[in-house]
Amino acid sequence: MLFEKAPAKINLTLDVLHKRDDGYHEVEMVMTTIDLFDRLSFEKLENDQIQIESENRFVPDNEQNLAYQAANIFKQQFSIKQGIRIEIDKQIPVAAGLAGGSSDAAATIRGLNRLFDTGLTNQEMEQLAERIGSDVPFCIQGGTQLARGRGEILRPVASLPPCYVVIAKPTVGVSTKEIYKRVNLEKMMHPDTSAMTHALEDQDFGKVCAELNNVLEPITVEMHSTIAQIKERMQKAGAPGVLMSGSGPTVYALVQQEAKADRIYNSLKGFCQDVYTVHALR
Numbered sequence: 001m002l003f004e005k006a007p008a009k010i011n012l013t014l015d016v017l018h019k020r021d022d023g024y025h026e027v028e029m030v031m032t033t034i035d036l037f038d039r040l041s042f043e044k045l046e047n048d049q050i051q052i053e054s055e056n057r058f059v060p061d062n063e064q065n066l067a068y069q070a071a072n073i074f075k076q077q078f079s080i081k082q083g084i085r086i087e088i089d090k091q092i093p094v095a096a097g098l099a100g101g102s103s104d105a106a107a108t109i110r111g112l113n114r115l116f117d118t119g120l121t122n123q124e125m126e127q128l129a130e131r132i133g134s135d136v137p138f139c140i141q142g143g144t145q146l147a148r149g150r151g152e153i154l155r156p157v158a159s160l161p162p163c164y165v166v167i168a169k170p171t172v173g174v175s176t177k178e179i180y181k182r183v184n185l186e187k188m189m190h191p192d193t194s195a196m197t198h199a200l201e202d203q204d205f206g207k208v209c210a211e212l213n214n215v216l217e218p219i220t221v222e223m224h225s226t227i228a229q230i231k232e233r234m235q236k237a238g239a240p241g242v243l244m245s246g247s248g249p250t251v252y253a254l255v256q257q258e259a260k261a262d263r264i265y266n267s268l269k270g271f272c273q274d275v276y277t278v279h280a281l282r
Ligand SMILES: C[C@@](CO)(OP(=O)(O)O)[C@H](O)COP(=O)(O)OP(=O)(O)OC[C@H]1O[C@@H](n2ccc(N)nc2=O)[C@H](O)[C@@H]1O
Pocket: 011, 014, 023, 024, 025, 026, 027, 096, 097, 098, 099, 102, 132, 133, 134, 135, 136, 149, 150, 151, 176, 177, 180, 245, 246, 247, 248
């Protein structure tokens, strides 16, 4: 048996540049992994099946599961006849904009690369990952990266300065596809991506907070006003930087003082079911 941790990600910026002929959107976004993890275990089976086990009722146990899809692609790639049992201890909220499923898929590729001793490089794993979803290549290495293309063209950038990340996920469900469908390119306040990467290089926390921007946020907020309410609560509790992650509905606050992080956490506990205080991964 072998284990892998699958961290969640947040978007520090998310820009949509244009719609492509293949239906996807050309994006430019800075993402960073945080210390909120799913834990996966991998075991070889004598039969030819892929088995997914999870106690979380929102996690599919069939080919819909991104970890299943990753295992299937991996088996095909290396003509592996054995089966694989994958157990997912789910800690990342599902359908949250935190890339939980994508990170499970990436962890599966990393885990199977070790289990079957196949020696794939990170770049080769990212190429396999691309076939599963736009966010999966980023999740192979995580850290802080600038992602372009539909999310698969990656460049490492400087990490977040040390800070707390207070995360709140309302119970509303959001479909990524639906949010991208509502994108109106004329009506956008685009992030300054290069200002964000420079702020990270300079470890300028105030500037990082000032540059947080996600063009999908107004679209999801229009559908779910609770996101705006969470943002307002965080700001009132003293958060210097607040943003929705990915297509939502999760909102996070960045803050450097522990006492302020506690205050933000307490202002949301009771209002929101899923609230966590975590750190960015360096
Ligand atoms: C918005 C983001 C930001 O990190 O994350 P999440 O909210 O999912 O965490 C990503 O772009 C989501 O990536 P991911 O969830 O992997 O998307 P995919 O499975 O590849 O695509 C789901 C659907 O979203 C739309 N899509 C996705 C990526 C992209 N660059 N352009 C798109 O238009 C397409 O309609 C696609 O059918």
